[in-house]
Amino acid sequence: MEQHLTQYRIFYAVARAGNISRAAKELFISQPAISKSISKLEESLGIALFIRNSRGVSLTAEGQVLFQHVEAAFEALDRGENELKQIQNLHxxxxxxxxxxxxxxxxxxxxxxxxxxxxxxxxxxxxxxxxxxxxxxxxxxxxxxxxxxxxxxxxxxxxxxxMRIEDTFVCTRSYLENLRIREGADVDPFESGTILLLDRSNMTRTHIDAYFAEHGIEPKQILEATTMDLLIEFAKTGLGIGCVIREFVREELKDGSLIELPLEVPIRNRxxxxxxxxxxxxxxxxxxxxxxxx
Structure with a gap:
């Protein structure tokens, strides 16, 4: 588009008003400035857009063609502005x-x-x-x-x-009691029990593996799961000792369906x-x- 948008806005206002004076009041522009803008637009397009008469102005046939396109363009701009206002008002x-x-x-x-x-x-x-x-x-x-x-x-x-979270090891009371019956009262749960862990693609597993390495813990039997929910359910079923986030098993610890294994050194919270x-x-x-x- 070679013409300045302002020229088309003035053309649009004059065509709708049918009068340069009314368009000038609507746009808060002087009549000479509007006449000059229309003349420049006609000159650049090489065609007359308006027929001047004593009552005002009317569109030529060519001006009517241009008006249809300009009207559609400004209506599209108005719709765009309204959509933006709606986005802003309704978030x-x-x-x-x-x-x-x-x-x-x-x-x-x-x-x-x-x-x-x-x-x-x-x-x-x-x-x-x-x-x-x-x-x-x-x-x-x-x-x-x-x-x-x-x-x-x-x-x-x-x-x-x-929020801050802390990892811990939990199991059912019966699982721990049965482990002690089989292996003795002084059994090391990490050495003799089944340890339930998230798989190695999980950042929590990386965190726990680092804890094991730092404190010389080497679980002999590991059962992996893909989600924390599965670990919790595995532990509640009695499949082993699950490494879970304490904040996510508060109810189970409270009602006794799970018990927490004491650790000599707590796992660093995150x-x-x-x-x-x-x-x-x-x-x-x-x-x-x-x-x-x-």
Missing amino acids: IGQLKIGVSNTLCKYILLPYLKEFIAQYPHVRILIESQDTARTISMLEQQKLDIGLIAEPKNRRYLSFLPV TIGFAYHPTAMTRTMNDFVQFCSE
């Missing part, structure tokens, strides 16, 4: 979150329930995956937010802590929070971060 947006199955169930969903109640027009997309994948996608700006354990190296990520790329903040991301901060 319409999209949020793509990366999170593991465990953290999604026990931490993210309670946050989302309250967030969606406050911002019902935000579309939530969830990438269910391991923490390493979430961090990688955050760094590539393929995710808006990631719910993860605080990484040692944040690189370019910002991190909003929301901080869980929302990670995001600060240079890629959208309004929806900012709303979510502020909501979680409060």
